[in-house]
Amino acid sequence: MALSDGQLPWQWPKELEGKLRHDPETLSLASTDYGNIVHEKPLAVFYPSSIADISLLIKFSNSLPTPFTIAARGQAHSVDGQAMALNGVVVNMTELNNYRNGSGIVVSEKENYADVGGEQIWIDLLHAALQHGLTPLSWTDYLYLTVGGTLSNAGISGQTFLFGPQISNVHELDVITGKGDLVTCSAGNNSELFNAVLGGLGQFGIITRARIALGPAPTRANMNWLQAKWLRLVYRDFSAFSGDQEQLISLNGKSPDYLEGHLLLNKPPLDLSFYPPPDHPRISSLLTQDGILYILELAKYYDNHSHTIVDKEVEELLSGLKFVPTFKFERDVSYEDFLNRVPNEERALRSQARWDLPHPWLSMFVPKSRISDFDQGVLKDILLKQNLTAQGLELIFPINRNKWDDRMSAVTPDEDVFYAASLLQSSVIDHLEDLENQNNQILQFCKDSGIQVKLYLHKYKSQEEWMEHFGPKWKKFQQMKAEFDPRKLLSPGQEIFTN
Template structure:
């Protein structure tokens, strides 16, 4: 009896000890939060589960709470509160959660649902003569609509417009206009940022420039963008949308590089947008752009060559341009040129119609093992041989949408945190795959093979929307910028609480 009593007493002491250790390792309790913050911390399972996933459907992390701010000051107070604790909790801004690798998540910290800032009927998009002031939570489609009402438009885009301004500016924001105007981060005049210490700071190249440069392309590490002042220009009416088909990579890349050399914006035959993509001899072959009558001959071309490269060339216009002038001197397969005329907005918002279809087919909310890279021009032919032909074509894994186009480093500001390869021209290569959960691992293995290939042959590639696993990989990704990046982190977010899902400092 005595020994039983002693045993259970020991057991109870042990339980108490475990409890004490657990509550000490729990960095904070919601009961510690000031009342005004407490009411904005949401912990119901549905809200938590929404913040525990993203467009990638690969990583899952459950936050302690989701924060629903009604003002910028609320965000500042939350960050200051975290910093005031002996063990601060992590905070992840979530724009639209369109990352693919958990970048807007936090395990046990707080996710700031940025869209809540839009809920008070605040006027968060204000258009001026040559710029627009936009809340960091706003999505680009709404920025477009507001600007078009005044006959204006932002100049640099992403392919898809249902992304938040803060989310794309934390990366770069790239598309076929980048060669001409630079990425979206090159088109920002000024920002309001709540730093990792909770200070609300206005910054630009002239004012608090270190923070400005840090935040643009800064992967959410230095502050939360609450306002961006974005450059505008006159909006065109219509778009001439051309697809030119190539059976030879060097002709394709030479022509792309020729097209992006038109930097003089006033040259009449200068394109407004240049991208490219692959048509691979793998099902499904998406020929939806082309007239029904041409699809059989395009299919034959793909079957004959296994891989066809497409230049996507856009000319904005109010008066119909001459196609012959636009494609003068280009070496696509004769007669394999296809055109469409669409409204400017329809072109910019083109991916949304795909989204509607994919949602209907249940193919939107499934895993997206995407891989985005910047490949230096001097090695793009090796990349074509080793990756497109060597890995992707040889393995029976559907490539999905493979986008390839060159852009120029001179349009990027090297003071900003965004990382590019060390050559004036580099290619954007985006492998945008969608798969069922059963096949996810195959894609992840292939992505690793591609990364390994680049490493083995020294391609000098940089990842875009980077997904690094180790500290060493981050240091390598940032290269000569690592030291500055680390220093800026210590300056603006010394407790390392922001955007832990990137996995850089946490």
């Protein structure tokens, strides 16, 4: 049940009062997210006009006999209500843009980093860095996510095998802890807080600044030359597909710049827009025969220095790969268009009113040693056989674990290589329950078969499950909570300490 201001056993301090909104429209917006499944109403939404305001809010809550919870809300692209705060206060992080007055991103050309507000989105960081001939190294597939939001999870994409997740590419953070203290931390300074916050699901503090590592963008002279050769290779056989993926991510110094993979399932809507129209019939024909195809996707970047050799480099990368002969498709796009490839799909989905549908997504990390069992038991025996109507994308690609820092809070399977498997479905015909049942079935299959997956971007239903998820890291996670957010105020929507 939602509380109203009149029922509160406290009065808001004058400095905060004018920055809190309680109108139904604002509260309703703060009770939704991209998932559009969980809806939890806060008491108020806070519009900070400075970082000090956030600190004040947290300190005020700590001063109460029964404190209220506080959730930072970036772009609310969570799928399970993680940025919500039932009967608590949601902090509208994007409001800090006004406070920063356009200086939310400062690039150091000399030292190859950018200082970025936690509320800033990655596309803006890309634009700012490119102006200096620089670029972040590790990405998510979609760039309209906040820096604070992705660093609270890990931030993965097709560059993760090479540079690690986004959390492995951070030099320093400013964090307001759950006690309201503003602390600067890094691997060498306040390292416990630094490691706890990265992948820490918002449990220890609110990130207000991150110093992100940058590398040289391939050319400074003429941005138009900065290109990506973007390829898709079609496989009928899973072990050939995963074997080739694993080989490609193991090529030190000669690997692609990006590698992912996804499924093509024989059900509508079938999106073949990447492929030249004359090739659609032969792809569809294979798909009709097999029901499922595996698409290895890779990119190689090039610039005005390397454009003459990029074709040869790609040829070398592809030699010996076991995709279906002649089923190799390729495009040249600008570096920015490649990184920012999802908004085209977003526009199409929005135009069909499909962007705001419920999204019962299921993302997880699967140990390499069990990926064939996952293919048979999940992709073929559940997804393919049940063939539920849903718009979606099923990503599957390997990641090198040695690029992750095990001192950070993010959790991975305990194998040198593991797979990111993201089953990104939208409920197009109001059958959310069927899709949720399917997700439960998938998790049950993994459990029964002893496939030790780690969920990513999801919450577990009980603290016991969270303990199992964190495994040997749980004790530390708990200690860090007691140290930095002892009254358990922050990011209650993750339901780690509130259940």
